[in-house]
Amino acid sequence: MKRRDTLKFAVAAAALFATTSLYTANDSVAQDKKLRIGFSQATTIEPWRAQFNKDIIAEAAKHPEVELIITDGEDKTEKQVADVENLIRQEVKALLISPKESAGLTGVVTQAIDAKIPVFVLDRNVETDKYVQFVGGDNKLIGRAAGEYAVELLGGAGKAKGNVVEIWGGMGTQPAHDRHDGFHEFTDKEPGIKNLLDQQSGDWKQDQAYNIMATALRNNEKIDLVYGHNDPMAYGAYLAAKDAGREKDIKFIGIDALPGEGVTWVNNGELSATFLYATPGAEGLRQAIKFLNGEKVEKNVVLPTLKVTKENASKIMKDNGL
Template identity: 70%
Template sequence: MERRSFGKAILAASLLATTTLTATATVAQDYVIGFSQVTTAEPWRVQFNKDLRAEAELHDNVELLIADANDRTDKQVADMENFIRQEVDAILISPKESAGLTGIVEQATDAGIPVFVLDRNVDTDKFVQWIGGDNSLIGVAAGEYALELLGGAGKAQGNIVEIFGGLGVQATFERSDPFHAAFEGEEGVTFLLDRQSGDWKQDQAYDIMSTALRNYEDIDMVYGHNDPMAYGAYLAAKDAGRADDIIFLGVDGLPGEGVTWVSNGELAATFLYPTPGAEGLRQALKHLAGEEVPAKIVMGTEAITPENADEILVRNGLK
């Protein structure tokens, strides 16, 4: 009994300490903005948080609270409830999924807190704004670029290995379908593999590619649905001594990954899937300042090629 009450005392003391701390912080800051991030275990999410933090650094009147849901819906709902209890000035959320998080987004809006949904969407219009990339645009851009590399419309030649992301995920098909559409009617182009999923992982793509290299003597291009998979395929080809004969294309364009590999000449190109971190905060501050903001912002893509890769690395302090 005694031990338990001691524990309670510590808990109470630490709670008190945190509340006082946040309280003093709130007095000093004009806006407290909560950001509920679904997970930080992927490089793209890490970049997302970095972008958001960097943007927050630019504004002296912003205090940013980041909650990591560890890729779990229940934890993310709890994080959101926490923000609502703390009565933050605005909430940014990058939800795990639509179904489990629509309710809590509505709840936050009902509590009078403006909500900005980033990346994946939720199934309601009770929020201020959605900001995200468009995977279909990436599929289109990658398809056009690939078609050009293989000889151009009507006379393209080559065998393509496509390494799928997660087969249960919308983004996979949005990155795949427009890419295939670009090669519609191209007699000279063959897609060698039938929906082989590397689950977005470098190691699985490596194994898929090493088997494909045994299976097909003639591979001209690899399209990985993200950069780590394209790079994994590159490594497999390199280990088999065939990397020089193959063009590797990736998606995401993170400075530490895809851009670096393009700059090294390992990938031919990657297509930026921008994080909505910085833009999300800018839009939230606009809204708080009383400006009108659109209900939806779609962020475009950008081809990262050997021509502009170095410049991006320099901008990010990596070169």
């Protein structure tokens, strides 16, 4: 069925990366490399994560002095902890990590810091500030942008009315909480907006969001807008509404804006909008190399966002060869 197509693509991408956990930027000069850098990825199942890996691999290819070791946490905190412990034993010169869960990875990040390995945290933070740098988007800012646009779609500030379904990402991740909090800074000011669900987590996955939305559709005769914490979940909700014959009555907002996913779905009229959440892999690796070369780096590097609607989606696709 159509709603499984994207999942099949994501699983295929995950399999590609899982089979190559060790990546060397230039094998022919591997013996001459001086900078062994480890990257602990939370999972490669999600399309955004697959793009994340592609971007960091492409950046590593520009630096023949770098040996980049990539591990896949397989969407399991305990696996990612073991991965980082292994990278510590390999005495990597720097550790880049994108945690599955903030609390669950804090202990092993602290171990790396205690071992004098500089740590660069990408996308999701940990519960210590002793790392060298955080690189990622401002999830609260993106949530605010989504909330402001939701209010606009539902009638405008002071007049907005409608029933909203919010589908959370992982409950144990700070980005999900920030995307929720930012969104509600705008929608909670509108007495005409009613939230239909209470912290329903789709765990960032399209199929789980489909199921959440299918239940919401059965239980509610009127749904006006869906806010998914990422594009696959927003699209999963759209597909559930389409299967129920109700997609034309509902607006769908997501986050990520990958050209082949969210931007395409906006261009097709399936999502009303998506907001760019740039992958931090390439910038994170650049920053780590700068630090290892003795340059100063900022404590936080915030990547910019962009609202994608029907007005600019086609240009973004064209610029990306789609």
